[in-house]
Amino acid sequence: MKYEKRIVCYFDILGFSSKVCNKTIDVVEIEKLFNDISSIINDYPQDRITISYFSDSFVVSIFYRTAAPTQLEFIIDALEKLLEYKLIARGAMVYGEVRHTDKNVYGPAMVKAVHLEKYAKYPRLILDESLDELPLPTFGNESITYRSFFNDYKYVKTDSVDGQFYIDLLGELKKKKKLDKHKSILESLISNGLQDDNLFENSHG
DSSP: OOOEEEEEEEEEEETHHHHHHTTSSOHHHHHHHHHHHHHGGGGOTTSOEEEEEETTEEEEEEOOOTTOGGGHHHHHHHHHHHHHTTOEEEEEEEEEEEEEOSSOEESHHHHHHHHHHHHHOSSOEEEOGGGGGSOOOOTTOTTOOHHHHHHHSSSEEEOTTTOOEEEOHHHHHHHTTOHHHHHHHHHHHHHHHHHOTTTSSOSOO
């Protein structure tokens, strides 16, 4: 038994614990949400993707394949599914050693992802520099890194305020012509977040 090198994404679902405690989201809806996110794996049959849920968080780990760098599409799909349930997340994405089974998830990469989540500060999934260890099919350009590649290509943007690389959910929804579909939900979430001091503040640090 040993660790495996994987991409690890830790998601903190903002406001979820409050909804659960206040029973504004019931057991049936929670079960359906988690089942719907898990079912997205079926759209990626060639990828080894594992998901675990606990409290107001969930973890996705992906065995990286150089031939399929667009595995980031799975992360976009998971974030979009949360939006359909009027939920948003904050978190971090790292690359490193982890042990992720149907029963447990642990390891250095998991610890790091949880630790980095607080640096996301507001609803976004930030990308750690450890991801730059991943090889890319860059056609001879060995100097470009994983985060820079996708920042130039798609899926990733750089925050002009703090320089963090993050998953560009809104940009991807716009490209897919799905932004209008989620516009009212996003506006409501932003409005509620500004009114509720606890919604966007760090819940783990």
